[in-house]
Amino acid sequence: MRFKTRISNLYTLTRLVQALDRIGKFCWLRLMPETVNFIIIPDFRMTQVWAVLEVETIFEEYVVQSNAENVINLEIPVDNLYKALRSAANASDSTIRLSKKNNQPLLSLSTTWSGRAFGSNIVTHNIPIRVLSHSYVSAIKEPTAPEPDCHIFFPNLNILRQVADKYKNMSDRVIISANMSGELQLSVSTPAAKVTTRWKDLENPELDPSQVDDINRHPSQTRNPKDFVHMRLDAKDLVNMLRISTVARRVIACFCEGHALVLYVYITDPEDEHTAVLTYYISTYVD
Amino acid sequence: MEFVVSNTNLRDLSRIFLNLSRIDDAVNWEINKDQLILTTLNSSRSGFGKVTLTKKFFDKFTFHPDTLFLTGFVSPTVRLSTQIKPILSIFRNKIFESTLLVNNNLNTNAGAAESSSKKNVVVENIQMQITSGKECRVIFKFNCKHGVVKTYKIAYEQTQTLHAVFDKASCHNNWQINSKILKDLIEHFGQKTEELTIQPVQGRVLLTSFTEEVVHNKDVLKQPTQTTVSIDGKEFEQVSLNEGIIITLSLKEFRAAVLLAESLGTSIASYYSVSGKPALFTFNKGKFMEIEAQFILATVMGPDDFDESSLGARWQQSGTANSSLLVPENTSAAPALENEAPSASIGWQTNGDAETSRMFHSTLDIPRNEEPAAKPSRQTTDEENHPLFLEGMPDETELMAFDNDVADDAEFGPTQHEQTYHGIFSQDDTET
Numbered sequence: 075m076r077f078k079t080r081i082s083n084l085y086t087l088t089r090l091v092q093a094l095d096r097i098g099k100f101c102w103l104r105l106m107p108e109t110v111n112f113i114i115i116p117d118f119r120m121t122q123v124w125a126v127l128e129v130e131t132i133f134e135e136y137v138v139q140s141n142a143e144n145v146i147n148l149e150i151p152v153d154n155l156y157k158a159l160r161s162a163a164n165a166s167d168s169t170i171r172l173s174k175k176n177n178q179p180l181l182s183l184s185t186t187w188s189g190r191a192f193g194s195n196i197v198t199h200n201i202p203i204r205v206l207s208h209s210y211v212s213a214i215k216e217p218t219a220p221e222p223d224c225h226i227f228f229p230n231l232n233i234l235r236q237v238a239d240k241y242k243n244m245s246d247r248v249i250i251s252a253n254m255s256g257e258l259q260l261s262v263s264t265p266a267a268k269v270t271t272r273w274k275d276l277e278n279p280e281l282d283p284s285q286v287d288d289i290n291r292h293p294s295q296t297r298n299p300k301d302f303v304h305m306r307l308d309a310k311d312l313v314n315m316l317r318i319s320t321v322a323r324r325v326i327a328c329f330c331e332g333h334a335l336v337l338y339v340y341i342t343d344p345e346d347e348h349t350a351v352l353t354y355y356i357s358t359y360v361d
Numbered sequence: 362m363e364f365v366v367s368n369t370n371l372r373d374l375s376r377i378f379l380n381l382s383r384i385d386d387a388v389n390w391e392i393n394k395d396q397l398i399l400t401t402l403n404s405s406r407s408g409f410g411k412v413t414l415t416k417k418f419f420d421k422f423t424f425h426p427d428t429l430f431l432t433g434f435v436s437p438t439v440r441l442s443t444q445i446k447p448i449l450s451i452f453r454n455k456i457f458e459s460t461l462l463v464n465n466n467l468n469t470n471a472g473a474a475e476s477s478s479k480k481n482v483v484v485e486n487i488q489m490q491i492t493s494g495k496e497c498r499v500i501f502k503f504n505c506k507h508g509v510v511k512t513y514k515i516a517y518e519q520t521q522t523l524h525a526v527f528d529k530a531s532c533h534n535n536w537q538i539n540s541k542i543l544k545d546l547i548e549h550f551g552q553k554t555e556e557l558t559i560q561p562v563q564g565r566v567l568l569t570s571f572t573e574e575v576v577h578n579k580d581v582l583k584q585p586t587q588t589t590v591s592i593d594g595k596e597f598e599q600v601s602l603n604e605g606i607i608i609t610l611s612l613k614e615f616r617a618a619v620l621l622a623e624s625l626g627t628s629i630a631s632y633y634s635v636s637g638k639p640a641l642f643t644f645n646k647g648k649f650m651e652i653e654a655q656f657i658l659a660t661v662m663g664p665d666d667f668d669e670s671s672l673g674a675r676w677q678q679s680g681t682a683n684s685s686l687l688v689p690e691n692t693s694a695a696p697a698l699e700n701e702a703p704s705a706s707i708g709w710q711t712n713g714d715a716e717t718s719r720m721f722h723s724t725l726d727i728p729r730n731e732e733p734a735a736k737p738s739r740q741t742t743d744e745e746n747h748p749l750f751l752e753g754m755p756d757e758t759e760l761m762a763f764d765n766d767v768a769d770d771a772e773f774g775p776t777q778h779e780q781t782y783h784g785i786f787s788q789d790d791t792e793t
Contacts, residue, residue, distance in 0.1 A: 100582055154586045161549045178581065189542060193593025197549045200587040 075205070077105055077146055078171040079129075079136040081162075086341060087132045088159040089321040090125070090352075095152045096314040097123050102211065105138045105146040112352075114152070115214070120357035121311045124216050127350035131342055146172065147206040150181060158183045158199035165197075172205075179205050217355045219336050221286075222328035223293045224303045226252045227277040228337075231319035234260070237271050238316055242309040244269070247359060249306050252329055254278050254299040262309075279326055303329040306359040315354050334358060362439070364397065364489045365421040371457035371487060373652060376624040377412050378452060382445040383617035384410045384656075389522040390499075392491075393438040394424045401445070402523055407659035408614035409525040412621075418651035420486065439491070441517040443499055451501060451513045456483045482509070491517075525657040527641050532632040534606050536566065537599040538592075540622035540629045540644065546590045547619060550612060553585045556661070557615055560607040561676055564594045571609065594678055598628055601677045608636050609661040618642040618656035625652065637662035 081087060090112070094101055098116030110133070112125040129136045140146050162168045165185035173182045180200040187195045228234060237260055241248050245262040252258045256278055261270035281289050289295060321341045328336040337354040366374055377399065381388055384401040385408075391398040397419075400411045416422045426439050488502040497518065503511040547568065550557070554570040561567070568590040594600055622629040622644045633640035640660050645653040 149582065151582045157551065158586055187546075189593060189596045190539070191593075191595045193595030195542075195546060195593055195596060196591040197546065198589045198591070199549075200589070202581050202584045202586075204581055 075141070075146060076137065076139040076172065078169060079133040079138075081132060081168040081170065082130075082134040083132045084159065084162060084165075084168055086321055086350075088156070088163065090127075090132075090318075090341065091152060091156045091159055093318040093320070093352075094123060094125075095156050096317045097121055099152060101150050101152045101155075102206065102214070103148045103150050104211070105148070107138060107144050113214075120308060121315060122217060122355040123352055124355070125350070125352040127341075128348035130348040131346075131350040142208050145208075147208070147211045148172070148179075148181065149204040149206055150201065151203070154199075154201045155181070155183075158201060161185075161197065161199070173200070175200065179203050216353075217334070219328070219330045219334050219355070221293050221330070222336065223297060223331045224252050224254055224329040225279055225294055226254075226256065226258060226327055226329075227279060228325040228327055229258065229273045229276055231316060231322050231325060235313070235316040235319050238309065238312045241269070242313050246309055247306050248309045248312050249304055250312070250329075250335065251302040251304040252327065253302045254294055254297065257302070259302065303331050305329060305331070305335055307335060307356055308359065311356055315356060318352065318354075332358070332360070362392065362426055362491045363421065363423045364419045365486055366418070366489070367420045367486045368457050368484065370418055370651075371455075371484060373625055373646070374414075374487075375452040375455070375457065376621060377414075377652070377654075378445060378448050380617045380621035380624070381410050381412065382449055383620075384408050384614055386445055387442050388445045388448070389520060390441045390443065390517070391438055391522055392424065392426075392440075400522060400524065402525075403614065408611060408617075409657045410614070410617065411524070411655045411657075413653040415649065415651050415653075417647070417649045426491075440520055440522050441491070441497075441499070442520040442522075443515050443517045447513075447515050448501075451503075451511075451515075454482070455503065482506070482511070525639065527632075527639060527655075527657050529632050529641065532634045532641070534602045534634060535599070535630065535632045536597050536602060537628050537630040538597045540619055540625075540627060542592075542596055543629060544619050544623040546592060547612075547616060549590055550588050551586055554588070554612050556609050557612045558607055558609045561600075561602040561604050562591075564676065566592045566594065566597070566600070566602075568592070570612070594676070597678070599630075599679045602675070604674050604676060606633075606635060607663065608633055608640055610640060610658045614656065614658050615642070618644075618654070618658075621654060625654075633660065635663070636660050 094112060094114055098114040100114070102111075102113040102115075104111035104113065108129055110127045110129055112123070112127070114123045116122075138144050138146055162183060162185040165187050167186040169184050171182045171184070173180050179202070181203050182198055182200050184196055184198045187197065189195050238248065241260065241262045244267070245264050247262070249261045249263065250259070251261070256274060256276040258273040258276055259270055261268065278294075281292060281294070283289055286292055315337065318339050318341075322339045323343050324340045326338045326340075328338070330336065335354075335356045335358060337356070339352040339354065341350045341352065342348065378388070381399060381401045385403045387401065389400045389402075391400070395416055397414045398411060399414070400409070402409050426437065482503070483506045484503045485506065486504050488500075488504065490500040490502070492498050492500060496514075497516060498514040499517050501513045501515070503513070505511060547557075550568075550570045551572075553572050555573055556571040558569040558571060559566065560569075570588045572585050572587075619629060619642075622642075625644065625646045627644040627646050629642055629644045631640060631642050637660060639657050642656040642658070643654065
């Protein structure tokens with residue numbers, strides 16, 4: 075079992091792990107030959123994140139080898155990884171490897187700094203991790219959601235985040251609504267006040283015929299475009315999810331009424347050669 | 362008695378107090394006709410900091426103490442002790458540069474985060490006075506811009522002061538490095554790091570973090586990250602180390618020394634002999650050595666008694682062309698050391714008591730409980746760890762490839778002993 079790689083995009087990886095730090099403490103890192111998955115399913119919380127990144131978006135000289143079709147599953151503490159990545163900022167070279175010391179598997183992050191006297195200083199962080207077996211991870215499945223009633227591109231996440239931050243102070247529940255005419259609403263309702271923030275002229279993504287069987291009968295197409303789908307979310311969940319705004323490029327929100335809010339957060343642009351997308355499954359409340 | 366410090370040295374003075382406060386809450390003042398010495402000793406007697414400010418550091422230095430005050434046979438000395446926290450708070454939010462330099466230095470001043478706010482006062486000089494009799498106070502008068510004078514009175518008590526003993530001549534291991542380089546590198550160590558191990562390996566100096574928390578039965582994923590910093594020998598101004606000598610000391614006090622050296626903008630030199638014996642970190646500033654600092658830290662006793670002559674190769678290099686530092690292997694290093702700063706032998710002095718005794722004797726002789734378990738394992742793994750310290754991408758042959766899936770995996774299979782899992786696995790997994 076072997077894994078080592080050089081980090082080509084430290085900034086994105088650091089911001090990604092920073093956003094994941096808000097969702098849960100431990101992350102399942104699945105390393106495959108072409109893609110890397112970060113999966114977080116926290117205890118007792120509602121939001122799950124399933125991220126799929128093509129290797130080239132963050133790594134180069136990537137090597138993964140194992141007897142199970144070259145897939146390695148690791149469980150890593152997110153905050154330790156974040157701190158290690160943060161300390162590597164501005165270094166000339168960073169590599170990550172799977173290693174072991176005293177029977178303890180470790181993720182070793184090594185960064186090289188060029189010193190003043192043309193020497194090179196190396197800082198290595200050894201993070202204790204766990205290696206997961208295949209039989210164990212095979213039990214974990216990605217959540218399935220029904221076909222969404224509405225899907226829409228989110229506006230600039232930074233503004234959404236600021237609004238959500240303020241709402242968090244007012245109430246535990248935030249109501250998020252959208253329709254197929256490009257309108258989005260975030261609101262809170264407390265005994266003292268009702269506040270609504272509205273966005274309009276947003277885009278509703280087109281369905282891809284190759285992925286959907288019968289477009290004309292898809293719930294998002296058959297409903298009245300002006301009808302809003304309303305969902306109640308936990309304010310903290312929403313704020314934690316919006317932390318990804320630092321690296322998010324485009325976000326598609328899928329509203330599955332009565333079930334969940336599924337967000338596809340792309341951290342790459344459509345014209346980029348390789349894609350990286352995080353899927354957030356946020357449960358809704360039916361209070 | 363009166364001392365005046367002008368603005369050029371005020372920032373240094375505030376940094377001195379700040380870093381001595383990392384060692385202990387109280388600071389001892391010893392004043393004689395030539396200098397003012399500030400010392401701190403931590404409660405476990407494992408860390409000692411001493412900063413000597415000569416007369417030249419001050420704009421004005423008058424020493425006419427009340428005879429009742431005096432102690433010491435050798436030269437009349439005043440010895441007091443004050444709490445350091447009140448001193449830190451009076452130095453906070455003060456800007457010590459002259460008006461011309463304010464714009465450049467606002468952000469670097471300690472505590473001047475809101476540099477543009479009116480809260481920060483530009484100080485031109487500080488006058489320090491010591492009063493006795495009815496009120497025992499050290500009086501700080503901050504003469505600020507626009508004629509504003511801020512006066513602070515801090516209580517003191519007369520004390521005996523303890524100094525650490527250190528025999529530089531018997532220390533065959535030393536190095537010297539620019540303190541900014543060292544400071545930038547030690548910032549990589551995590552918050553929970555308690556101790557640091559320093560050892561030379563293949564032309565590099567390795568600093569490894571150690572935290573007590575690493576306990577075998579606890580949750581693996583909650584253990585702290587272990588960090589190693591490998592400094593290229595070329596970064597050092599001078600290195601003279603015996604391979605195989607490893608010292609371990611408390612990070613907190615080491616950091617205080619490095620931070621002070623960095624804020625004074627000097628290089629820091631280190632002298633030590635073997636694990637278990639104290640290590641000295643020293644630096645000075647000024648054409649006339651107006652500021653001289655010494656930090657003496659206890660090191661953890663190793664499980665084996667190191668006999669220096671049986672050790673591995675001696676690594677020596679000097680960043681300067683000064684070849685007189687090079688010394689043939691088996692002779693004592695004393696001749697080399699004589700070319701450096703005058704050998705210090707700090708007296709173990711209490712008032713009127715001329716007897717010397719070894720300060721760190723007690724901390725070193727008490728074996729630490731975790732030691733036998735922790736130290737050997739750390740030492741053996743350091744050998745295995747060489748691959749971690751090489752440059753660039755690790756060698757293909759370093760990591761062993763495995764034949765089977767994890768459970769049968771020769772390297773990682775045996776690690777699968779825990780049955781408790783985390784969030785991902787807390788859902789009901791009847792299939793496992």
